[in-house]
Amino acid sequence: VSSALVCSEAFGAFLYQHCPVVAERFTPTPWCWGGRLQTLVCAFLKSKPPVTYRNELIHTVDGGQISLDWVDNQASAPYPDSSNRPTVLILPGLTGNSQQSYVLHAISQATRRGYRCLVFNNRGVAGEELLTPVTYCAANTSDLERVVQHVKGLYPAAPVLGAGVSMGGMLLLNYLARKGTDSGMVAGFTISVPWDAVKSSASMEEPLNWLLFNKFLTRGLCRAVTRHRKILEKVVDVDYVLKSQTIREFDERFTSLLFGYKSCTEYYRDASPDKKLPSTAVPILCLNAADDPFSPKNAFPLTIVQGLPNVALLLTAHGGHIAFLQGLFPRGESYMERLFGQFIQSVFEHPRDIKKACGIVKEQIS
Numbered sequence: 001v002s003s004a005l006v007c008s009e010a011f012g013a014f015l016y017q018h019c020p021v022v023a024e025r026f027t028p029t030p031w032c033w034g035g036r037l038q039t040l041v042c043a044f045l046k047s048k049p050p051v052t053y054r055n056e057l058i059h060t061v062d063g064g065q066i067s068l069d070w071v072d073n074q075a076s077a078p079y080p081d082s083s084n085r086p087t088v089l090i091l092p093g094l095t096g097n098s099q100q101s102y103v104l105h106a107i108s109q110a111t112r113r114g115y116r117c118l119v120f121n122n123r124g125v126a127g128e129e130l131l132t133p134v135t136y137c138a139a140n141t142s143d144l145e146r147v148v149q150h151v152k153g154l155y156p157a158a159p160v161l162g163a164g165v166s167m168g169g170m171l172l173l174n175y176l177a178r179k180g181t182d183s184g185m186v187a188g189f190t191i192s193v194p195w196d197a198v199k200s201s202a203s204m205e206e207p208l209n210w211l212l213f214n215k216f217l218t219r220g221l222c223r224a225v226t227r228h229r230k231i232l233e234k235v236v237d238v239d240y241v242l243k244s245q246t247i248r249e250f251d252e253r254f255t256s257l258l259f260g261y262k263s264c265t266e267y268y269r270d271a272s273p274d275k276k277l278p279s280t281a282v283p284i285l286c287l288n289a290a291d292d293p294f295s296p297k298n299a300f301p302l303t304i305v306q307g308l309p310n311v312a313l314l315l316t317a318h319g320g321h322i323a324f325l326q327g328l329f330p331r332g333e334s335y336m337e338r339l340f341g342q343f344i345q346s347v348f349e350h351p352r353d354i355k356k357a358c359g360i361v362k363e364q365i366s
């Protein structure tokens with residue numbers, strides 16, 4: 001099985017021309033086959049390019065705050081004027097923040113091309129205080145909306161591309177679907193997004209996946225609750241939350257309660273981006289591996305995407321979850337980073353061509 005690009009003919013032609021990596025066959029590191037192994041090895045081995053952030057805290061209407069990490073790239077040669085410097089807005093995955101190796105690699109790809117980056121840290125995970133008992137969930141797009149408004153307010157002439165990883169991808173797609181032509185973004189990119197949260201959590205509860213990944217992530221979620229115990233105690237039974245053994249239990253006892261869902265299943269249905277794709281209105285490229293333990297292939301929205309002019313799915317047989325390790329010593333840039341670099345460049349350097357290829361009519365161009 002080799003890689004497959006699922007999209008319209010026109011979008012495909014654009015991608016083959018401007019993102020040649022889509023035509024490559026992804027071959028994993030020879031000693032690191034299998035989605036689980038790729039995912040694990042990546043977490044231990046991947047390098048962390050040095051990045052210096054400028055932190056900004058912005059306030060929200062509910063009295064909370066959001067921690068943004070900027071890389072302004074003032075030294076940008078192609079875009080010396082900050083007012084029109086293209087901006088990549090990065091959304092990390094569950095429990096992740098701006099220090100994740102995949103975020104640092106993405107920033108390295110974007111800044112070398114002259115672009116500005118901004119990491120939207122979910123509330124409570126970037127060292128900042130929680131001012132209200134509100135954290136984050138994959139279905140609630142209010143904070144992302146606030147961030148995009150803030151960025152567009154600062155740089156109205158700079159195009160913004162959203163790049164979401166795993167849960168950050170769910171949030172991004174939910175946002176793009178909710179806002180349609182009014183998203184303030186020129187394109188979207190996702191890596192290893194879970195398409196159906198119910199199916200994802202079933203896959204994550206298979207014994208080996210629970211042992212290798214789920215348990216560890218649940219601990220991370222609980223650590224954040226402990227750190228903000230004082231304020232969260234006002235709205236949830238913290239001791240009960242901390243007894244969670246799986247992400248689903250955590251979402252049952254915490255996330256769905258906090259965001260007003262009747263049940264975790266209701267939250268998971270609302271958070272799943274697959275069926276919302278038809279409401280999106282900008283070019284979107286999504287990379288998924290068929291052996292991803294977090295995002296099972298039985299949930300890939302092939303039929304839906306086949307009917308959409310603006311969405312492309314790039315599916316590889318191997319690669320695991322946010323891993324895609326290649327070469328004998330896979331510490332540096334690999335398939336995932338090259339694809340990201342080529343795609344953001346194609347969006348920012350060929351804006352007219354990509355809109356045309358995705359059947360986006362002139363009236364919608366802002």
Ligand SMILES: *[C@@H]1O[C@H](CO)[C@@H](O)[C@H](O)[C@H]1NC(C)=O
Pocket residue numbers: 062134139140141142258259
């Ligand atoms: C997100 O959650 C907040 C706090 O619970 C709520 O006020 C807001 O309406 C929600 N937004 C969306 C888009 O669901």
